[in-house]
Amino acid sequence: MFQASRGRRWAVVLLVPFLLGALLWASSWSAPADPPAPRHARAPRTPRPAASPDKPLRLAQASAPAQAAPAPSSPAPSVSRALPAPSPRALKLYQLGKRLGVHEPRLEDPCVAPSGATCSRTALAPFFESLDALSSREAASPTVISAFGNSLIAGDRIVDVIREELGATFGDGGRGVLAMDRLAPYGPRVRAGFARGGWEPRTLGEVKLAELPFGISGIYHRSTTTKASSRFALDREPRGTLWWLDVPRAGRLSVHADGQELARAEPQGSGQAQALPFDIPEGARHLEVVADGRGATVLGVVLQHQRPGIVLDTLGVPSADANLFLRAREDIFRTQLAERSPRLLLFILGGNEAKRLEWGRSKLAEVEEGLRTFVRRSRAAAPGSACLVVGPIDAVRGGNGPKKLAQRPYLDEVISIERQIALSEGCAFFDIFSAMGGSGSLARFVDAGLVHEDLVHPRGHGLDILGQLITDALLRSWVDAADPRRQAALAPPLQASEETR
DSSP states (O other): OOOHHHHHHHHHHHHHHHHHHHHHHHHHOSSOOOOOOOTTOOSOOOOOOBOOTTSOOTTOOOOOOSSOOOOOSSOOOSSOOOOBOOOHHHHHHHHHHHHHTOOOOOOBOOEEEEETTEEEEETTHHHHHHHHHHHTTOOOSEEEEEEEESHHHHTOHHHHHHHHHHHHHHOBOEEEEEBSSOSSSSSOOTTBOEEESOEEEEETTSSSOOSSOOOTTSEEEEEOSTTEEEEEEOOSOSEEEEEEEOOTTOOOEEEEETTEEEEEEOOOSOOOEEEEEEEOOTTOOEEEEEESSTTOEEEEEEEEOSSSEEEEEEEEOTTOOHHHHTTSOHHHHHHHHHHHOOSEEEEEOOHHHHHHHHTTSOOHHHHHHHHHHHHHHHHHHSTTOEEEEEOOOOOEEEOSGGGSEEEOTTHHHHHHHHHHHHHHTTOEEEOHHHHTTSTTHHHHHHHTTOBOTTSSOBOTHHHHHHHHHHHHHHHHHHHHTTSGGGHHHHSOOOOHHHHOO
């Protein structure tokens, strides 16, 4: 938590560069900035120039080390790392964040390879090395982020900000894992097709466990009518993959582009998950997946480019927690995650864990065991990936009198457990609860009209701020990690009480 005096210093630090930047933006910018890319644009984008020192650095403001440190014993990255200039959206969120009491977003990136008094490698090094390759134009393929989470992630807006902000700086690699249709008749369709006919969605977050197994997406769609289909707009992707279940007595599946059949899946009744790759004709505008009969089951559709850039797979499931993600069948989970080959595993969980602890439906030991197992299972499937655990946001419940919106119990305990697991498992940790302003921050979001009536789910710019905080924390750490001398202060060793809690 930030102390009050530190918060006042931070407000001054934020205000001065913003005012200077506003005055100097037009007169001192050496070259005109490219016009902002439209939301969800798919064409490759030129990386943004680095921000000038006298201009605002989004929500993440640069700060110098407290004191000089010994010279590094390992070479710094060959790529010059600098925070990109803030996007127009980031500038607006920066101003809104100041009014809401948002704090400087910094994550803990522990050293996994100490070198004397310095650090030669941190937990996020695999991801940062991929960003370096994208930044230097040496990358030959996309950098994939696999983002697991609950309804906050399933709604896609938080990760959409991460996807677009990183994509504007490092390039856009495409959409990644998509669903056959939305899970409800509302919400965005960026990660889903337009379904026709009957498709029954099932998720691993349901109270009653579904009869068929899940993969990494945590959802599947099963046809309930003949000729049920789903249509996806194409963006010049050269290849795709259909993930499907070989269910006994199920109808076959076929994939078409502008009416031309590209591939066909003939069920044999093995009960196994299958991957059906297909080439997409150049210039095709629409892809369609068709179920010839009932019972055809689709786990997902993968569409992305071969070009370098950021791909973020939205793997969010409403009502999910780490233990529910363990319902995914391990062999399918491992195979699909290995196929995606992410460079960053992003776990954004904790809100449902805290609620189930409050309701007496879970125990702290179960929460700890579930998250640790899920992290380990994911890392075993993608051993070359970095990982980042993001704690839960502030949570409140309604009341009367001066404590009309009181913080929910067990939130601090869940944050402590998640931090302990992250750092002990070699992952980075981001305390987004503290970054959004700590206790009382969600009440301020409520007063600003940025939370739904359920007092649980932020909406609109409230979600955008959370996505911007995660983005800025990653970018700030990417810059800081270029100096091995800074690492000792970024993630101090766990105390014995934390290791055994």
